[in-house]
Amino acid sequence: MSDYNFAYLDEQTKRMIRRAILKGLAVPGYQVPFASREMPMPYGWGTGGVQVSAATLTPEDTFKVIDQGSDDTTNAVSIRKFFEKTAGVAVTEETEKASVIQTRHRIPEAPLREDQILVYQVPIPEPLRFLEPRETETRKMHSLEEYGLMHVKLYEDISQHGAIATAYAYPVKVADRYVMDPSPIPKFDNPKLEMAAIQLFGAGREQRIYAVPPYTKVVSLDFEDYPFEATKADHACDLCAAEDSYLDEVILDDAGNRMFVCSDTDYCRTRREAGHVGRLGEEVAA
Amino acid sequence: MYVAVKGGERAIENAHAWLAEERRGDTAVAELSIAQIREQLALAVNRVMAEGSLYDPDLAALAIKQARGDLIEAIFLIRAYRTTLPRFGATRPVATGEMACDRRISATFKDAPGGQVLGPTFDYTHRLLDFKLAAEGEVAKAPTAAPRNEPTPHITAFLRGEDIIQREPDSEATPGDLTRTPMSYPAGRDIRLQSLARGDEGFLLGLAYSTQRGYARNHAFVGELRIGTVAVEMEIPELGFTIEIGEVELTECETVNQFAGSKTEPPQFTRGYGLVFGQTERKAIAMALVDRALRWRELGEDDLGAAAQDEEFVLSHSDNIQATGFLEHIKLPHYVDFQSELELVRKLRREAEANVAKQNAGNEDAGKEASQ
Numbered sequence: 143m144s145d146y147n148f149a150y151l152d153e154q155t156k157r158m159i160r161r162a163i164l165k166g167l168a169v170p171g172y173q174v175p176f177a178s179r180e181m182p183m184p185y186g187w188g189t190g191g192v193q194v195s196a197a198t199l200t201p202e203d204t205f206k207v208i209d210q211g212s213d214d215t216t217n218a219v220s221i222r223k224f225f226e227k228t229a230g231v232a233v234t235e236e237t238e239k240a241s242v243i244q245t246r247h248r249i250p251e252a253p254l255r256e257d258q259i260l261v262y263q264v265p266i267p268e269p270l271r272f273l274e275p276r277e278t279e280t281r282k283m284h285s286l287e288e289y290g291l292m293h294v295k296l297y298e299d300i301s302q303h304g305a306i307a308t309a310y311a312y313p314v315k316v317a318d319r320y321v322m323d324p325s326p327i328p329k330f331d332n333p334k335l336e337m338a339a340i341q342l343f344g345a346g347r348e349q350r351i352y353a354v355p356p357y358t359k360v361v362s363l364d365f366e367d368y369p370f371e372a373t374k375a376d377h378a379c380d381l382c383a384a385e386d387s388y389l390d391e392v393i394l395d396d397a398g399n400r401m402f403v404c405s406d407t408d409y410c411r412t413r414r415e416a417g418h419v420g421r422l423g424e425e426v427a428a
Numbered sequence: 429m430y431v432a433v434k435g436g437e438r439a440i441e442n443a444h445a446w447l448a449e450e451r452r453g454d455t456a457v458a459e460l461s462i463a464q465i466r467e468q469l470a471l472a473v474n475r476v477m478a479e480g481s482l483y484d485p486d487l488a489a490l491a492i493k494q495a496r497g498d499l500i501e502a503i504f505l506i507r508a509y510r511t512t513l514p515r516f517g518a519t520r521p522v523a524t525g526e527m528a529c530d531r532r533i534s535a536t537f538k539d540a541p542g543g544q545v546l547g548p549t550f551d552y553t554h555r556l557l558d559f560k561l562a563a564e565g566e567v568a569k570a571p572t573a574a575p576r577n578e579p580t581p582h583i584t585a586f587l588r589g590e591d592i593i594q595r596e597p598d599s600e601a602t603p604g605d606l607t608r609t610p611m612s613y614p615a616g617r618d619i620r621l622q623s624l625a626r627g628d629e630g631f632l633l634g635l636a637y638s639t640q641r642g643y644a645r646n647h648a649f650v651g652e653l654r655i656g657t658v659a660v661e662m663e664i665p666e667l668g669f670t671i672e673i674g675e676v677e678l679t680e681c682e683t684v685n686q687f688a689g690s691k692t693e694p695p696q697f698t699r700g701y702g703l704v705f706g707q708t709e710r711k712a713i714a715m716a717l718v719d720r721a722l723r724w725r726e727l728g729e730d731d732l733g734a735a736a737q738d739e740e741f742v743l744s745h746s747d748n749i750q751a752t753g754f755l756e757h758i759k760l761p762h763y764v765d766f767q768s769e770l771e772l773v774r775k776l777r778r779e780a781e782a783n784v785a786k787q788n789a790g791n792e793d794a795g796k797e798a799s800q
């Protein structure tokens with residue numbers, strides 16, 4: 143595709159995005175405004191992640207895209223195809239082999255390495271947005287480190303439900319300073335936010351980029367007597383028998399039968415290839 | 429038995445092929461040409477150019493054809509194309525006072541220099557379906573008059589002579605560009621007007637209507653509404669002077685609104701401004717009303733808490749490409765998040781039910797004790 147520049151965006155735009163990324167890495171968890179471009183896919187469908195990936199990719203990179211943990215969901219397919227076409231980079235479904243991974247709603251199960259970059263698609267970057275809809279106010283709250291409202295919200299959850307009623311996009315504090323929205327990953331993934339890889343977050347419609355550098359302290363907000371708990375379905379994967387992976391619940395029939403399978407399809411496949419067999423693994427193979 | 433969902437790529441390709449076929453419709457019916465859309469659906473073309481922020485009737489017509497007549501989808505196509513275009517520079521501000529007007533009306537004066545010119549308007553048509561259009565037929569030629577050569581000055585210019593209308597500050601500053609710098613609030617009037625000019629016609633119409641119905645009411649007179657073409661001029665540094673590079677059709681609306689004033693400052697009329705590509709009258713009037721409502725602070729009015737007065741609210745929700753993208757993204761799979769919420773609700777329910785059971789047991793015990 144010669145009609146467009148490498149990875150679609152022009153070099154000036156990429157430079158602008160890289161500056162925002164560097165600023166984000168220098169101030170972990172701080173939302174850096176950037177002049178988000180109109181991409182040829184809709185806002186809300188990963189335009190932030192796509193712009194960050196476009197500014198990050200080099201011709202030597204190997205690119206992987208997941209949505210809900212899976213490489214084969216339609217929007218992941220569509221984004222992967224976009225970069226195959228506009229950047230001509232190698233693509234893979236194997237977490238191990240990827241140098242840049244764009245994700246929506248999940249962190250891969252396999253630990254990432256220092257030579258990998260994880261790019262998140264972010265719908266609403268502002269963790270305080272649903273407590274205070276005004277950007278003018280929330281920016282002030284961040285600069286004053288005024289996070290009392292968030293703690294009150296978590297406290298009210300406990301008084302009403304007996305537990306913190308946030309199951310995904312669970313707020314974290316990064317490097318003891320900024321409260322950050324880790325994007326709508328299930329809270330099961332929160333402990334993985336402290337990792338060896340660079341984590342970049344792109345919100346296209348909201349024009350924000352933020353980042354978590356490798357080995358940065360990331361703490362899920364909680365209370366001493368109501369500690370944060372990373373939860374998942376209390377089952378093992380029915381295909382690969384993994385007990386440590388986040389599971390999707392699949393409805394099998396109208397008699398209430400369910401099966402639980404790894405949301406990270408590459409993790410599940412790797413385990414099955416290594417000989418692990420779950421409760422229904424034989425049936426599927428047959 | 430559950431089989432891991434594979435084949436997303438083929439499904440997408442097939443969906444696109446089907447879409448292309450549906451777009452074409454019955455092949456026994458002649459295909460629409462770009463020229464037909466440009467000439468006969470000109471108001472749709474104008475809206476796509478205005479909200480797409482790109483003045484090119486042929487491209488807008490192509491986008492409408494490709495989008496099967498879905499104008500927001502067409503605007504999206506134009507916006508996505510527009511971002512890839514290189515920028516050569518900025519033109520001089522267009523001189524709307526020198527517009528070659530097709531239409532020019534004022535609601536504030538019975539007559540004024542330049543006259544009241546109705547132009548090609550729906551205004552006084554009776555909205556009766558014209559079944560003759562269902563059959564093919566020649567259109568009778570419209571009567572013509574000799575073109576006027578004298579200028580059509582702005583109505584507000586007459587009021588300004590008397591100092592009875594607020595003066596707009598002159599500025600040589602380069603206006604901001606929300607497509608190149610991230611939005612921040614307060615935005616300033618330049619960015620506000622740019623945002624409104626690109627904003628969704630329906631959204632602005634609703635907001636403008638709300639101000640008329642009392643949510644930050646400020647009665648607006650249409651001081652002037654004009655539609656016509658203006659020259660676009662650019663200063664070429666190598667040449668050292670300005671040359672005309674083309675012309676665009678614009679709709680401009682200036683409203684005359686109620687006055688501010690105090691014991692020391694004599695009252696003056698205030699104004700709202702709308703300027704939109706093409707013949708886009710409804711949008712230009714709506715824009716002027718919303719612009720006026722957003723100026724409450726600068727004009728020393730009260731914040732009445734109305735939606736149309738709230739800059740951050742108006743500007744962050746007026747873009748239909750942003751809105752439609754985010755609205756429609758909820759079609760995408762969210763099963764991972766749903767799963768985590770499913771487990772949470774199940775857990776909370778288990779705990780709540782256990783509490784209720786405990787309470788009931790306690791009540792029964794208390795009841796037994798009481799009856800003993």
